Amino acid sequence: MTTSNKELLAEIQRQQALLQARLNEEQHNLNMLAKRLWAQQESEKAKLSRELHDGVGQLLTGLTRRLQTLSSTQPELYDLAQLAEMALSDVRQLSRLMSPTILDDLGLVPAIKWLCRSLFEHESCKYECEFDCPLPIPQDISILIFRIVQEALVNIIKHADASQAKIMLSCHHQTIRLDIIDNGVGFEHKGIEKGIGLNSMKDRAQAFNADLIIYSKIDKGSRVTLTVQI
Template structure:
């Protein structure tokens, strides 16, 4: 009996040690992700306030040069017009990259406003019809808002760029102490395990991030049958 009690005690100690290690792993993982998002925020601000403003000034100066040129300097005017167009395109690309890195609307107005911006910008970029339904949401922690925004962003990128979807439906609901994000598309579909096994910043990476907050990511798909993505995360992560 003493030996059995000792084994039970050792087993219980092992379980407690594993639980402590799991909590520490999640804490460290969330800390790493916070650092990554802070770096995204800093880079986005540098692009917008630094490079973006310099390009704006450069475009203004080129415009002044164009206005000052005599009307008969056709070649010079054509060269300046090309430079102005290139400067304008680069400025637009810089602003778009800044918003994709970390859209200011996410920090300023919250998750719902950021999702509406994301859906609108993705629809304009890929030409797909994207619908968004958002339930009334409780006050959300900033990290949860960022987490669900990144999952939605990756799902829409996957549907538009890789699945060639023409119709995408995004739904965010809050119930039973958690948040659930669903993204359904009519694209070419995929093998779920293969998509999740890629890791990195794709759907597999999103699954690992959700796990850090006690969440789960599920995919239902088959080649040619579109993709149904469901992400659920508790309002109070462990």
């Protein structure tokens, strides 16, 4: 190879390296922007959650107590008191799901356990949890995992017609792995991803440079696997 060819090859390689570095920087900037957007979304959810709890929740609490008191002498108000109590329960549940304070107070594992109890409480689908995660998990990663679990479980309840679901979380060598498995009807990826929140899950994972694999087959159930570095 002549000297001029070597110089040309070296220049091409240098330009490629510069281009790759620029692409890496742009990807990093996009991921940081996505993280900030997700953080802002979580902040807005927390604000709305407080408004539901402190505003609507308190109004329904007062209404429920008033109707319960009146129903002791006016039995025809008993059904209204029950409806008000059910509405209050739903508002409280929605407030917790939008911004689960248990995640801040007790950590990720108790929050996932609470989420499972809340979502499957009135469902025929049985669930099982396995946790092997002794490592401390950063708050932003905890929120990522919690939201992935939440979205996946809601999909199972709404769409899978499953009788069993399993949630597994493990941490080894600074790597966290989450698996959510069900034995439901499954689905084909084409034509369904946009409608059931899978894109949202993928976008969240991408913002954290996490690997998200969603596998499903008709009548063979589904499996969601998230792998993220701490």
